[in-house]
Amino acid sequence: MSLPRFDPAEYETQLAAKIARFKSDFAPLDLPEPEVFRSEPLHYRLRAEFRIWHSEGRLDYAMFDPADPKRPVLIDGFPAAAAPIAAAMPVLRERVMASEPLRRKLFQVEFLATLSGELMISLVYHRPLEADWEAAARELAAAMGVQLIGRSRKQKIVLERDWVLESFELDGRTLHYQQIEGSFSQPNGGVNRQMLVWARRQAEGSGADLLELYCGNGNFTVALAPLFGKVLATEMSKSSVRAAHYNLAANAVDNVTMVRMASEEISDALAGGRAYRRMQGIDLAGYRFGTLFVDPPRSGLDEATVALARRFDRILYISCNPQTLHDNIAALRDTHGIAAAAAFDQFPYTHHLECGVLLQKTAA
Numbered sequence: 001m002s003l004p005r006f007d008p009a010e011y012e013t014q015l016a017a018k019i020a021r022f023k024s025d026f027a028p029l030d031l032p033e034p035e036v037f038r039s040e041p042l043h044y045r046l047r048a049e050f051r052i053w054h055s056e057g058r059l060d061y062a063m064f065d066p067a068d069p070k071r072p073v074l075i076d077g078f079p080a081a082a083a084p085i086a087a088a089m090p091v092l093r094e095r096v097m098a099s100e101p102l103r104r105k106l107f108q109v110e111f112l113a114t115l116s117g118e119l120m121i122s123l124v125y126h127r128p129l130e131a132d133w134e135a136a137a138r139e140l141a142a143a144m145g146v147q148l149i150g151r152s153r154k155q156k157i158v159l160e161r162d163w164v165l166e167s168f169e170l171d172g173r174t175l176h177y178q179q180i181e182g183s184f185s186q187p188n189g190g191v192n193r194q195m196l197v198w199a200r201r202q203a204e205g206s207g208a209d210l211l212e213l214y215c216g217n218g219n220f221t222v223a224l225a226p227l228f229g230k231v232l233a234t235e236m237s238k239s240s241v242r243a244a245h246y247n248l249a250a251n252a253v254d255n256v257t258m259v260r261m262a263s264e265e266i267s268d269a270l271a272g273g274r275a276y277r278r279m280q281g282i283d284l285a286g287y288r289f290g291t292l293f294v295d296p297p298r299s300g301l302d303e304a305t306v307a308l309a310r311r312f313d314r315i316l317y318i319s320c321n322p323q324t325l326h327d328n329i330a331a332l333r334d335t336h337g338i339a340a341a342a343a344f345d346q347f348p349y350t351h352h353l354e355c356g357v358l359l360q361k362t363a364a
């Protein structure tokens with residue numbers, strides 16, 4: 001693997017190759033023709049991080065080629081970066097270079113942007129940060145109009161807030177999402193919107209109640225909840241659960257119960273396993289679950305969660321790893337078949353492909 005080349009002239013050819021591979025790998029599982037959702041060919045990434053390379057008073061953004069990981073590749077810009085990041089990169093570099101407290105032992109820079117135009121920048125150092133850093137950082141944040149965070153070992157300085165607020169229109173609603181520094185958020189904002197639209201289309205008319213696992217900051221929860229009676233949503237990360245609570249309130253979604261639980265734990269609880277303190281007050285018997293929605297990490301569904309999924313009539317599955325998606329669908333093949341499929345090009349110019357499938361029960 002090497003650093004991607006961002007050449008829009010190659011975009012369609014590369015995407016066609018990924019789709020062809022998806023179709024042939026999944027043909028033995030009777031994959032229906034997938035709907036294909038394209039990315040913007042440039043400026044699509046809302047997250048980016050770069051090492052900082054110091055040389056004789058000069059600073060450069062650097063990336064590392066996995067094929068040659070010791071040699072920094074100095075870059076002038078990053079064509080994949082969303083507009084707020086692309087505009088901020090040269091300004092930040094000049095300002096940091098001109099300021100001793102901001103420049104000294106700066107190791108890494110992380111950007112998190114939103115479609116709504118907000119930007120947060122984390123400056124990561126190999127030294128403790130003191131008052132002179134904070135004074136210079138406040139000036140920088142005000143001049144650039146961004147959220148700024150300083151981090152070093154066991155230290156995190158947040159000047160105003162450690163999150164940005166995403167907002168966009170979806171099927172006639174304006175949705176708002178808090179996205180917290182260091183927590184998961186979808187990297188390609190345009191493709192994420194298309195995933196939400198597709199997932200809503202698959203869920204339409206399913207009624208009954210929804211169980212969602214791996215809900216993160218409630219990205220899909222907020223979009224899907226109005227299509228269901230009640231929703232039980234679970235996620236493992238504390239900061240994501242905090243953001244999810246904020247996002248349910250910010251979008252006036254009031255039919256969701258959120259629990260911080262690993263998928264293995266909720267699968268165990270629903271299989272009648274041990275009593276979990278975090279489930280106290282939740283009337284599991286009061287849910288009429290018809291749909292399971294999952295968006296797991298690259299490792300896919302664990303065995304207990306596959307066993308849980310088997311009990312659902314409809315499984316809506318978003319996956320960032322076709323290999324584990326394939327294995328999970330193969331494991332469910334005796335009870336479920338693929339009713340709809342989609343390919344979302346979240347990661348242009350790489351071999352990665354995000355996929356969506358709707359699995360429907362074919363046998364008890």
Ligand SMILES: C[S@@+](CC[C@H](N)C(=O)[O-])C[C@H]1O[C@@H](n2cnc3c(N)ncnc32)[C@H](O)[C@@H]1O
Binds near residue numbers: 185215218261262
């Ligand atoms: C691909 S992200 C999807 C998040 C969310 N659906 C979204 O669209 O932003 C996967 C999420 O699963 C969570 N996660 C990872 N392992 C988990 C586990 N064993 N149980 C529950 N959640 C887990 C991560 O914290 C992360 O938020």
